[in-house]
Amino acid sequence: MPTYHIEMMEGRTIEQKKKLVAEITRVTVEVLGGSPDSVDILITDVKRENWATGGVLWTEPRS
Amino acid sequence: MPTYHIEMMEGRTIEQKKKLVAEITRVTVEVLGGSPDSVDILITDVKRENWATGGVLWTEPRS
Amino acid sequence: MPTYHIEMMEGRTIEQKKKLVAEITRVTVEVLGGSPDSVDILITDVKRENWATGGVLWTEPRS
Amino acid sequence: MPTYHIEMMEGRTIEQKKKLVAEITRVTVEVLGGSPDSVDILITDVKRENWATGGVLWTEPRS
Amino acid sequence: MPTYHIEMMEGRTIEQKKKLVAEITRVTVEVLGGSPDSVDILITDVKRENWATGGVLWTEPRS
Amino acid sequence: MPTYHIEMMEGRTIEQKKKLVAEITRVTVEVLGGSPDSVDILITDVKRENWATGGVLWTEPRS
Structure with a gap:
């Protein structure tokens, strides 16, 4: 039942x-433990x- | 104020x-209870x- | 498969x-559609x- | 380390x-406190x- | 209407x-823009x- | 930089x-790829x- 994002x-x-x-x-x-079918993963x-x-979008050049 | 995702x-x-x-x-x-306007839903x-x-993407055929 | 939070x-x-x-x-x-068992809800x-x-915690009195 | 969504x-x-x-x-x-580099923000x-x-999508006209 | 987590x-x-x-x-x-009342923040x-x-819980000593 | 929840x-x-x-x-x-330090995991x-x-809390007996 673990759910991943x-x-x-x-x-x-x-x-x-x-x-x-x-x-x-x-x-x-x-x-x-548990079964594989109980694992959900959302990407x-x-x-x-x-x-x-650090306050800067990853579209910007980084120093 | 309930918020749904x-x-x-x-x-x-x-x-x-x-x-x-x-x-x-x-x-x-x-x-x-509460008012409808307090309910937010994001899809x-x-x-x-x-x-x-189960470790398999939903693009794959499932057995 | 819909998952609610x-x-x-x-x-x-x-x-x-x-x-x-x-x-x-x-x-x-x-x-x-789908089956009830495919619906997960996390509260x-x-x-x-x-x-x-509005910038104010809900522990505070509201004007 | 604060992470914003x-x-x-x-x-x-x-x-x-x-x-x-x-x-x-x-x-x-x-x-x-802390350093700016520890702050992540995802939009x-x-x-x-x-x-x-209020039960109505924002594509709809609102009364 | 921006919602922060x-x-x-x-x-x-x-x-x-x-x-x-x-x-x-x-x-x-x-x-x-917009009004302060439209901003929700959940901590x-x-x-x-x-x-x-880095694969290590923050309860552990860090090298 | 992948972040897991x-x-x-x-x-x-x-x-x-x-x-x-x-x-x-x-x-x-x-x-x-990337470095382990770029991976954050929140549980x-x-x-x-x-x-x-299936519409039933996990505190309830399941049939």
Whole structure:
């Protein structure tokens, strides 16, 4: 029943997402028990103009 | 003041969303009291490539 | 598969929560189709000191 | 380390986002201490058809 | 109508929260326009055992 | 920079959380690249009275 939300910068391939959700599910079941079917994972692809660190959007050059 | 976030697979029509938010708001006021105007609902349309159950993305065929 | 997150001010009874999740699930299946078992609902009880509207926490007297 | 999620109606310019994240980060450091680099901000641009108040989507005329 | 969620390590005082929500609301209205009453802010106090960076919980000593 | 939110039923031990965040971070770096320090994970322990599936809270007996 664990539910994951993953926010990551846009641009990952479907192959990366496939592998990531398989691995996350595997380690979750290993550590917490339960069945793989009880693990839900939702990914959000975040645009660079919508993520800021240190007060600066990731569309900007960083010093 | 209750605030809802609804994540659902993309592809619902505007008519379905209209009806869903009206009904959710109605039952919320019925059960919790308060005014309809205090109920906010935000919907996220999730792409199949961004939702996994059992370690498999919903773009994949399921056995 | 729709997943709901409901944030509401703390203080609701279990009876209210029971009724609310039953009703939300019922209207969701009515409007979107699918089976009730595919509907997950997570509630967050928010403390008054952790919610602000108009720049003022809900622990404060409101004019 | 504070992490912000801001949901707002779509349509803001990059200039507004730039200014907003700079200001949010500045006031956060002023009030909570810590370094600007520890502040992350994620923005979600919400479509009008995905936000409802009072049981009515923001695509609808409001009385 | 912007809605903020702020996650921060537990331990901030009510005074800090009061000041933070007032300032966040002020800069939001300055940059985006609209009325202060349309700004909602929800704070989550996160326990150190529930936040990890670099694969290590914040309850652990950091090298 | 990926940021994880994990919602799970309350009752996991600190040892389980330690192991889970270490493993999640490891597989994330393996699949997406980047440094472990860029991975943040926030856990929410959800009470049984705050999670419903099929319209029924997890405090209730299930048929």
